[in-house]
Amino acid sequence: MIPFIDLKAQFAALESEIRTRMDAVLAHGGFIMGPEVAELEKALAEYVGVPHCVTCASGTDALLMALMAWGVGPGDVVFTTPFTFIATAEVVTLLGATPVYVDIDPATFNLDPGSLAKAMDAVEAGDPSIHPLPAACRGKRLRPRAVISVDLFGLPADYHLIEALCAEGGLLLLEDAAQGFGGEIQGKKACAFGHAAATSFFPAKPLGCYGDGGAVFTRDAETAAVLKSIRVHGKGSHKYDNARLGLNARLDTLQAAILLPKLAAFPRELDARQQAADRYAAGLGGIAGVTVPAAPAGYRSAWAQYSILLDVDRDKVAAGLKARGVPSAVYYPCPLHLQTAYAHLGYARGDMPVSEDCAARILALPMHPYLDAATQDTVCQAVAEAVAEAR
Ligand SMILES: Cc1ncc(COP(=O)(O)O)c(C=O)c1O
The missing domain is CATH 3.40.640.10 (Type I PLP-dependent aspartate aminotransferase-like (Major domain))
Structure with missing residues (x-):
């Protein structure tokens, strides 16, 4: 893995x-x-x-x-x-x-x-x-x-x-x-x-x-x-x-x-994270059903996570990735207004429609400063195949 x-x-x-x-x-x-x-x-x-x-x-x-x-x-x-x-x-x-x-x-x-x-x-x-x-x-x-x-x-x-x-x-x-x-x-x-x-x-x-x-x-x-x-x-x-x-x-x-x-190495690591994000955008951007994240003009992300949005069944894609040795994670599957701990606030499903939609479709891929191009090619290939299977 x-x-x-x-x-x-x-x-x-x-x-x-x-x-x-x-x-x-x-x-x-x-x-x-x-x-x-x-x-x-x-x-x-x-x-x-x-x-x-x-x-x-x-x-x-x-x-x-x-x-x-x-x-x-x-x-x-x-x-x-x-x-x-x-x-x-x-x-x-x-x-x-x-x-x-x-x-x-x-x-x-x-x-x-x-x-x-x-x-x-x-x-x-x-x-x-x-x-x-x-x-x-x-x-x-x-x-x-x-x-x-x-x-x-x-x-x-x-x-x-x-x-x-x-x-x-x-x-x-x-x-x-x-x-x-x-x-x-x-x-x-x-x-x-x-x-x-x-x-x-x-x-x-x-x-x-x-x-x-x-x-x-x-x-x-x-x-x-x-x-x-x-x-x-x-x-x-x-x-x-x-x-x-x-x-x-x-x-x-x-x-x-x-x-x-770690702080001394941090600027170099941030550049490496940006390069990894650019490689993902190039490798995943053309896959139908996948929306890649992008920083607005003038913004720089620290790329703590690289999270894509899927138009196909997220769980099937995650399973397809796992079968190909690619881990993924969901941040976050349940928005806080619908968490049991916040039931007393009295919010209902539909109150925060964008958060609810993203929670259902988001998937984070491997991301860190030591990710090499060959590994990212493997991840991108796996995403393309898993998304095609999930259709
Ligand atoms: C957005 C956000 N806020 C707060 C925290 C809490 O940080 P810690 O785990 O160091 O207490 C986290 C940690 O995951 C986080 O992601």
Whole structure:
């Protein structure tokens, strides 16, 4: 079987730098908040081009910490996409706030700014005839507080329009760049949009460590200081002074040590991902029944995933690929407004038609920076044959 993501190939390429960095941590023994953590935060902030980076224990914690720093809680509405990993909305619900789902643009799989504008109007009026709303918002006035946009599969969301809508509506914008680190819009890097941004260093992410990890980025010094406090149980002026409630959400020094050489190799790996995406577009673009993903003009994707849309039975295509030794995956088979965990919101099938359609037709193919042309030819041939069989 061809690997879906080849972390072993990456380790083979970077092994000596990674081992040297890990050995240094084992020797100095500063496993919690050792010097590599501050070194990584400085390097990440420079890479993104914002003044503050606060690393943490996962992408989920990064999202949660940003919302906690803003004081998001009961009575607040947070607008977000249902076509994402559960963590994006889970943090909203964990804090007692209400997620309001907004449908996506089928060309990018990201939040549709037109639907966001309608959802904002609907919440303002408490009127679900303007845009589908969760039961808690129908006929009631909850406080619109924030938007969490997702850079799905590595492609930044439409920040030009989303930032303008947030400014108009007085909303905070949190960029969920868990998959998007490395993406760009006209040279501006992912994690530099909105009032704060969260990313994940889960091993399969474009910049991944060897366990869980994440980071929050912000231009605001005060928010950064609160994030640093929340990361360590709401720490105040010393370890046993608790200024607020917080979490145990630090990034391990060993994970920072692993990320430093990976960050150095990251620009080269992003170029390799782009080349792989271009080769797929050339090899798959002509197959009837297959729509290949494309970044809009001026956008650069980090190509965390390479997801195609199929006009034929997706499960048959996936089975045909598997029979040919080609793995595939479905991100995501069930949009969040239809998840059991969100049944209490009272959404129904048909409320987010584009997300529902994409969830039924999407299929992700092997994608990583060490994918060679011959392997991609095999994948493209297998897709052509599997799609023909599924007709
Ligand atoms: C869009 C999105 N947001 C948040 C997360 C959560 O990141 P983590 O797994 O590091 O907690 C993920 C991880 O898959 C994700 O894909």
